[in-house]
Every structure is written in structure tokens, then in C-alpha cells.
Amino acid sequence: MLEQYRTVYEGGEGEITEKKSRFIATVHPVESEEEALAFLEEMKKKYWDARHNCYVYSIGMNREFTRCSDDGEPSGTAGRPMLDVILGEDIYNVAVVVTRYFGGVLLGTGGLVRAYSKAVQEGLAASKVILKQRGIALKITTDYTGLGKIQYIAGERNIPVLDSEYTDKVVMKLLVPVQDVGSVQKAITEGTNGRAGIEKDQELYYAVIDGKVITFDH
Incomplete structure (x- = not known):
């Protein structure tokens, strides 16, 4: 691929x-x-x-x-x-x-x-020609003290946030280029002192079109 x-x-x-x-x-x-x-x-x-x-x-x-x-x-x-x-x-x-x-x-x-x-x-x-990138949706579970650090990492690396859920904890879904998954996981783990849960949710292609993140099956 x-x-x-x-x-x-x-x-x-x-x-x-x-x-x-x-x-x-x-x-x-x-x-x-x-x-x-x-x-x-x-x-x-x-x-x-x-x-x-x-x-x-x-x-x-x-x-x-x-x-x-x-x-x-x-x-x-x-x-x-x-x-x-x-x-x-x-x-x-x-x-x-x-x-x-x-x-x-x-x-x-x-x-x-x-x-x-x-x-x-x-x-x-x-025509509208786009760049499709292969990405992994990472599901991050954190307490509220780790939220700011994760948001900072996502913003610094231009990582799209697909979804956020706020209850007694925070569950965020980040769309990370496949080649950057390792370094992003490391940054989040270090930034939250290992308190954030990280799991790979799904693999998909995505593109930024007119400022919006659009996902594709292939």
C-alpha cells in the first residue's frame, strides 16, 4: 500500500x-x-x-x-x-x-x-486534485490533566482530531499519518507520564480538502 x-x-x-x-x-x-x-x-x-x-x-x-x-x-x-x-x-x-x-x-x-x-x-x-495519506486512527483515553498535553501534541504536528468524548475521562480519536504513529505514541506516553491509554482503532486514507478532513476506505 x-x-x-x-x-x-x-x-x-x-x-x-x-x-x-x-x-x-x-x-x-x-x-x-x-x-x-x-x-x-x-x-x-x-x-x-x-x-x-x-x-x-x-x-x-x-x-x-x-x-x-x-x-x-x-x-x-x-x-x-x-x-x-x-x-x-x-x-x-x-x-x-x-x-x-x-x-x-x-x-x-x-x-x-x-x-x-x-x-x-x-x-x-x-479538476480538484488531492493528496490521500494513509493514516491510523489512534484512540487516546486520558484524564483531564493529560488533555492539554495531548491537544498540544496534536496541534504542533497538525494531527486531525476526528472525535472527542468528555465524561469522567476524555476519549479522543486522532488521525495520524502511518509513518508518524510510533513517534506520536512516544510523545503522548512521555507527555502524560504513561497515564494515557493508546490503542489503534482503524486504518484509513484521508485528505484535507478545503480545510476539512475527509476520510476514505482506500
């Missing part, structure tokens, strides 16, 4: 014009090859009158399902350059279709490569 990865939270659409040809890039988050192929069919129907609907998708933590197509453009001038942008931006679980309406002027192989690459970049710029 990746400790963190970039992916598309909300797809978008970007467009460029190159020598009268329109290039429309539509970006969509996908979790399976079936979803990617369904999205591709949807775009082909939407832009049925276009000369080309070139595409790329890359799915899986090891990019198990990665395909690209020139859809009638000269070999290597569309699909591969589109894939190179996705790989260069290090984005996972994404599909992109670039639709071309031919403007009557030939662009040449170099011009096509640049146009398809730029279109994908515009599409990604119009």
Missing part, C-alpha cells in the same frame, strides 16, 4: 485551441477499469461528431490497469503524451479523454504531442 498518493477528487474540463483545432480535455476519477470504459463511452457519445476522442486511464496502486489510445491520430502523438502527463503529475485512479475538433490545419507530430499534453494539463488544472 502506498503511504500517500495523488488522485482526482472532482473531475473537470479544460480546453485549448491550436491552429483552429479545438482540444477538450475531460478528467474523471475512476476506481475500476469498468468505470473508465463506461466514462470513455459516455464521452464518445457526447462528442460523437468529433474527429478524435483520445484517452488515457491509470488505475490501481501499482497502475495495474493503464491504457492509452491515439484514436486515429498518428501513432504516439496523443495517448502516450497524455499518459506521460498523468505519470509526471503522479496521479492515480484517473481517466482523461481529449476530444479534438479538427480545424483544417495539420499540426505535425510535434504539434500534436504538445497540444494533447497541454490539454491534459488544462483539464487537471480545472
Whole structure:
């Protein structure tokens, strides 16, 4: 499992014009090859009158399902350059279709490569790309004397507090990046003189989106 990865939270659409040809890039988050192929069919129907609907998708933590197509453009001038942008931006679980309406002027192989690459970049710029991190939810049980120290540790390290429960004791759920779990446990144990109970609750991915912590299964 990746400790963190970039992916598309909300797809978008970007467009460029190159020598009268329109290039429309539509970006969509996908979790399976079936979803990617369904999205591709949807775009082909939407832009049925276009000369080309070139595409790329890359799915899986090891990019198990990665395909690209020139859809009638000269070999290597569309699909591969589109894939190179996705790989260069290090984005996972994404599909992109670039639709071309031919403007009557030939662009040449170099011009096509640049146009398809730029279109994908515009599409990604119009999308919401997030960083998903793998985290462990730590359930901390403490008395009220230890509360301030735990809050200080969480604030200092920018650790999201998922939940807090105040009764005769305090139970807090902290979402800690997986690589920091050991050091956070040590800091809390030392900071509370070993009085805080710490247990691992669950493992999940999370991202900070518009200032809010959103959790994901994967």
C-alpha cells in the first residue's frame, strides 16, 4: 500500500485551441477499469461528431490497469503524451479523454504531442486534485490533566482530531499519518507520564480538502 498518493477528487474540463483545432480535455476519477470504459463511452457519445476522442486511464496502486489510445491520430502523438502527463503529475485512479475538433490545419507530430499534453494539463488544472495519506486512527483515553498535553501534541504536528468524548475521562480519536504513529505514541506516553491509554482503532486514507478532513476506505 502506498503511504500517500495523488488522485482526482472532482473531475473537470479544460480546453485549448491550436491552429483552429479545438482540444477538450475531460478528467474523471475512476476506481475500476469498468468505470473508465463506461466514462470513455459516455464521452464518445457526447462528442460523437468529433474527429478524435483520445484517452488515457491509470488505475490501481501499482497502475495495474493503464491504457492509452491515439484514436486515429498518428501513432504516439496523443495517448502516450497524455499518459506521460498523468505519470509526471503522479496521479492515480484517473481517466482523461481529449476530444479534438479538427480545424483544417495539420499540426505535425510535434504539434500534436504538445497540444494533447497541454490539454491534459488544462483539464487537471480545472479538476480538484488531492493528496490521500494513509493514516491510523489512534484512540487516546486520558484524564483531564493529560488533555492539554495531548491537544498540544496534536496541534504542533497538525494531527486531525476526528472525535472527542468528555465524561469522567476524555476519549479522543486522532488521525495520524502511518509513518508518524510510533513517534506520536512516544510523545503522548512521555507527555502524560504513561497515564494515557493508546490503542489503534482503524486504518484509513484521508485528505484535507478545503480545510476539512475527509476520510476514505482506500
